[in-house]
Amino acid sequence: MKQNLLPAVKLTLICLVFFSGIYTFALIGIAKLTPNGGNAETAEHDGHVHYINLAQSFTQDNYFWSRPSTVGYNAAGSGGSNKGPTNAEYLATVQARIDTFIVHNPGVAKSDIPSELVTASGSGLDPHVSVQGARVQAQRVANARGLAPGVVLKLIDENTDAPLLGLFGPTTVNVLELNLALDAASK
């Protein structure tokens, strides 16, 4: 024990300098060379910066809605509901979300609402929905903006992210990017 103590302290010190300090700050230096310069991906719109990988709260009928969030879409923190699948209180919450959705989207059949629109994401900041999750909101958005439904559906197609290399993973729509495109098209 004793003959190990001093070498261990010294080895710890130099490991701290090397594996914590130099590693981290060298990476921060390399990060400056990346497209985002070490920050997350952002997009400018009307002088405001938006983090396109972070969901925003959309409650108005003229915007596509993001998935429910248990942290109020505030990326100061993050969190899921952590509700178990048989929790009665949780199932009542989901039912209430379905009812609200149908009030705002009359004419949509219940069986066309995909589950991600009424279940909370893992991070509370999930920016995506499925293609079906966007399409099912198209009529509402078109009505609220006085646009032809075809225009809105076309915007959804243009803002659909194909699987990685067309081969791997799900097909998704980034709600924030879609809404930004929608604002640009409505001008």
Place this chain on the structure above:
Amino acid sequence: MMNTELFGILVMFFGTLLLAIPLGRNIARVYGGERSLLDPVMGPVERFFFRFSGIDAKREMNWKEHLKALLTINMIWFLWTMFVLMNQGWLPWNPDGNPSMSADLAFNTAISFVVNCNLQHYSGETGATYFSQVFGMMFLQFVSAATGMAAAAMVFNALRERTSEKLGNFYDYFLKSLTRVLLPLSVVVAVLLMFSGTPQTAAGKDSIVTLQGDSVEVSLGPVAGFVAIKHLGTNGGGFFGTNSAHPLENPSYFTNIVEMISQLIIPMAMVFALGYYLKRRKFAWMVFGVMTAGFLALAIPNIVMEVNGSPAINALGISQSSGAMEGKEMRLGAAASGFWSIVTTVISTGSVNSMHDSSMPLSGMNELLAMMTNAFYGGVGVGILNVFVFIILAVFISGLMVGRTPEFMGKKIEAREMKIALIVALLHPLMILAGTALAAYGITHDPSYAWLNNPGAHGFSEMLYEYTSAAANNGSGFEGLGDNTPWWNISTGIVLILSRFLPIIGPLAIAGLLAQKKYIPESAGTLKTDTGTFGVMVFGVIAIVAALSFFPALALGPIAEYFSF
């Protein structure tokens, strides 16, 4: 559309396997002291480290000296991290102005990162500073992984065909694990993540106004470097509260593939490294086969159940074309989330890309079983130690069954080794079941503790999961559990220490004892350990010792919940 999600899983699994074989060969070279790729760069760095620390890395140690060196330096890391966490409020590099941790939370966090578990009873955004993340948590993510690898390297050395007390140098194995494996791979992974939208910055929170005009904040930080070693070292502690479900920690399907491969690669490579090191590649494939059989038996049902979605949501009449999406992220999808939930629990990473608390009941059971067995690949370094214990048990039992002297790698297995192996194997269920029983007693006799987020059987599963995760040094959780209380911080802290160090001490002792014994060359009377038959025996021992001890507890939790649909 679902096919692309399945292709994604295939590329993650087979991609890892293809990379793990050459990495395993390289690891074997490094521990064997042979020439390897990074000698010209890292050789001088290592010599500088040893000169500075006054360590003679050429001095060979016996197994007891290994243990002393290992335990001493771990104690220093624990004290350093306790100091950092309890004082992070005034220490430098705290741009978000987060407070210091309470003593019980700092105790739990420090232990949990020293032992490679990363249980995290805090959330990174509000509970830690950049200084403590980088010089506390991330530092431990590097060195705790290297500790496990160094212990495995000593066991490799002890199993060679000779009689000796000299089993290499702990510091040498430890530092080379860092400089030759963990650091170079971390740099590669971090750069890939940075180019894909993961932040790596010294700046604090950003404030933005959303499209609808709300003001919100965005937590940032030196995330990419942290996430790289969190996976490569099978640590699993996230920079942000929701770990790899967070869109900045895991921004795309591509980063999900990178993070998946980086957590699975070293546990797989260590198996192949064993084969190359001992020149027993067939034996390595036998071990790999047992592990893969167990892994697939748990992973495939989870993928299917999560893709099919929840029966309770079906009853509400909506579409589950996306799968069971509560607690999951769209860009990753239900299939990759179900797959990840088993990878992270079999290999003791404990990082999550979906909230396990909201998994389907039997998916939750498989996540628990993955940690209860804790040997299907297993954590960096320690996975191979866990399976070593099961192999010793299997050798002994099969030896008795066919009437042959139990021998392993030319060494007789005798009473002393068997006692150690049994104590290690039985410690795991003891920790989990005793802890859960005490907590269940507590909450039923004083409901005012109110630490459960869900009622009934699922609430029981939350407590069972927490102790299982602690005992498996995993670090994932049914995160609904309100676990930042003195009871949970201290009780899981104790489970963490015992469940980390006894399963290291045990195999090291067995290997050390075996190494001293006379080497008996293989003969017709030797029990063959590199055959499929023996593989089935090992699998049987794991199933009986690990899985069956937990059946009653699983029946009270996830199985009861399943039948309540």
